[in-house]
Amino acid sequence: DMQMTQSPSSLSASVGDTVTITCRTTESISRYLNWYQHKPGTAPKILIYDASTLHTGVPPRFTGSGSGSDFTLTISSLQPEDFANYYCQQSYSSPYSFGQGTKLEI
Amino acid sequence: QVQLVESGGGVVQPGKSLRLSCAASGFGFGDYGIHWVRQAPGKGLEGVAFISKDGNYEDYVDSVKGRFSISRDNAKNTVYLQMNSLKVEDTAVYYCAKDQLGFFGYYFEYWGQGTLVTVSS
Numbered sequence: 001d002m003q004m005t006q007s008p009s010s011l012s013a014s015v016g017d018t019v020t021i022t023c024r025t026t027e028s029i030s031r032y033l034n035w036y037q038h039k040p041g042t043a044p045k046i047l048i049y050d051a052s053t054l055h056t057g058v059p060p061r062f063t064g065s066g067s068g069s070d071f072t073l074t075i076s077s078l079q080p081e082d083f084a085n086y087y088c089q090q091s092y093s094s095p096y097s098f099g100q101g102t103k104l105e106i
Numbered sequence: 107q108v109q110l111v112e113s114g115g116g117v118v119q120p121g122k123s124l125r126l127s128c129a130a131s132g133f134g135f136g137d138y139g140i141h142w143v144r145q146a147p148g149k150g151l152e153g154v155a156f157i158s159k160d161g162n163y164e165d166y167v168d169s170v171k172g173r174f175s176i177s178r179d180n181a182k183n184t185v186y187l188q189m190n191s192l193k194v195e196d197t198a199v200y201y202c203a204k205d206q207l208g209f210f211g212y213y214f215e216y217w218g219q220g221t222l223v224t225v226s227s
Contacts, residue, residue: 030210031210032211034214036214038151043219044214044217046215049211050208053209055215085150087150087151089151089153089214091210094153094165095141095155095156095166095167096153097152099150
């Protein structure tokens with residue numbers, strides 16, 4: 001199974017800040033990389049797929065970039081509702097594995 | 107609207123079995139692959155199993171191979187996860203998710219709300 005390394009594992013920030021989360025894979029996966037937001041007690045929510053395509057309805061303050069084995073998720077102008085857990089996921093080979101997650105907290 | 111509803115979770119002793127169900131509605135069920143994803147207490151998300159839209163292809167994370175089996179009944183719009191020889195480390199909330207094809211690969215557009223499986227003596 002493919003291994004994913006996501007960092008940082010936790011991140012403290014304030015409303016209005018810009019933060020970046022990184023995800024690295026052990027082999028090249030082109031742009032087969034997705035980002036999810038997950039809040040406790042709810043189902044995860046897709047933010048970005050194909051490394052940089054914003055899913056319908058997701059605010060443009062979320063941006064994804066990268067290809068190959070290095071990817072980033074940037075959240076600009078943090079809003080109160082953005083404080084959550086974030087996961088990268090590779091969709092290059094099944095079962096689709098996730099990064100360890102990043103807890104974004106105030 | 108698209109709905110995925112998991113059921114079948116509960117408390118079970120180590121070594122026992124449990125079968126989870128994922129009932130789908132609101133989309134052409136037979137046109138999409140379905141995944142099971144779990145989250146253990148205090149841990150991150152883990153992809154557990156996948157079944158193709160026609161049921162002809164399955165895949166599993168290494169930690170459950172030989173113990174878990176995924177299947178689907180397209181006439182009933184339902185996917186199942188048969189979990190045998192359960193271990194304490196299988197304790198988690200189990201989600202089913204519907205895949206959606208992007209330009210490059212698949213992503214999970216819709217998820218169920220999850221069902222809790224607790225393996226404890």
